[in-house]
Amino acid sequence: MIKKEKKPMSEPLRAISLFSGAGGMDxxxxxxxIKVVFANELVADAAETYRANHPDCIMVNDDINNVIDSLGKYEGIDLVFGGPPCQGFSVAGKMDPDDDRSKLIFTFLDVVERVKPRAFVMENVKALGELSKWKDVRERYLKKASDLGYSCHYFVLNATDYGVPQKRERVFFIGIRGDSFDEKRLHQLITHHKTKAAPIRDILLPLGKAGSEENPRTCVAKINFCARPVMRKSPYAGMYFNGQGRPIDIDGYANTLPASMGGNKTPFIDEDYLYGEADDNFIENYHKGLMDGTITPEYKEAPSRLRRITIREAAKIQTFPDDYIFCGKPAAIYKQIGNAVPCKMAEAVASAVAEYLQA
Incomplete structure (x- = not known):
């Protein structure tokens, strides 16, 4: 059995960040x-956002395959973490195992092999951790980690349990070098960091209405009623407005914010209800009317009280800091936010892993 290494508490853990995006996980x-000393991101505007907010970290904007050979100088670092692109595994995508992006989870382990960190954390979509379709992929991933000398377990977590007002479920593969990984202990540490998220109303109210200096209007895509709505039991599911941007439950949590935000796939809210200028919830009332037949669906524009969420609001829902700087055009920024790992969710996982390594 390999003895677990312990680092003096006075020294911060050091990490390499891969597939860093805008830096939410960081x-x-x-x-x-944890001190992040090196980061890598392929998309230029996301890398620019990262640099604007993490000036003390080396950010290399390049294909990860062009970077691996240069990482030997970080051999023995405490952590490697990141969230490889998930579209190949996502139920919202084509779920294609031959999608080049599906192979990047193994490229992540190629870096682990080169750097030999004490531990690694890889984030991805829930489907990779739960669907039988991806069982062979999971087993190959765990076997490769084991072959590299890591005991690896995965945990499916819901962001709402970790202070994020968004029903975003993700899987975290966590590997510890050696064969003494106490999965139960790590799970207890992660659970210890659970924090119930505040509802959307409490998160968005302080920003003020869209169009204000603190909350610029950044998406003007129209919202129309569907002539042939696809109904579900919940007012916040189904498809009864145009596009794929669904309404957000002001008194609850948002569904997963997609990377495709920026146009009519951007989620929306009832602003009058949010700010107390209307006692009724238009979205729920309209859904109820469709369900009980008192409203006949018709393709027409929805009232102006319904509007798409802004960049600032999307960032708040993803728990980015209020002063976080985003670079690029609005569509690119929405994509950066939608692709990000929610900051508070990442913090809970990172805190648990740090505590495990420092024990």
């Missing part, structure tokens, strides 16, 4: 007291 790891 915010969480840094808030957990």
């Amino acid at each position: 915010v969480g790891f840094e808030n957990a007291g």
Whole structure:
């Protein structure tokens, strides 16, 4: 049995960030007291956002395959973490195992092999951790990690349990070098960091109405009623408005914010209800009317009280800091936000792993 290494508490853990995007996962790891010394991101505007907010970290904007050979100088670092692109595994995508993006989870382990960190954390969509379709992929991933000398387990978590007002479920593969990984202990540490998220109303109210200086209007895509709505039991599911941007439950949590935001796939809210200028919830009333037949569906524009969420609101829902700087055009920024790992969710996982390594 390989003895678990212990690092003096006075020294911060050091980490490499892969598939860094705008840096949401990095915010969480840094808030957990971990120093990120190197980051890699392929998309230029996301890399620019990262640099604007993490000036002390080396950010290399390049294909990860062009970077691996240069990482030997970080051999033995404490952590490697990141969230490889998930579209190949997502139920919202084509679920194609031959999608080049599906192979990047193994590229992540190629870096682990080169760097030999004490531990690694890889985030991805829930489907990779739960669907039988991906069982062979999971088993190959765990076997490769084991062959590299890591005991690896995966945990499916819901962001709402970790202070994020969004029903976003994700899987985290966590590997610890050696064969003494206490899965139960790590799970207890992760659970210890559970924090019930505040409802959307409490998150968005302080920003003020869309169009204000603090909350610029950044998406003007129209909202129309569907002539042939696809109904579900919940007012916040189904498809009874145009596009794929669904309404957000002001008194609850948002569904997963998609990377396709920016146009009519951007989620929307009832602004009058949010700010107390209307006692009724238009979205729920309209859904009820469709369900009981008192409203006949017709393709026409929805009232102006319904409007798409802004960049600032999307960032708040993803728990980015209020002063976080985003670079690029609005569509690119929405994509950066939608692709990000929620900061507070990442912080909970990072804190648990740090505590495990420091025990």
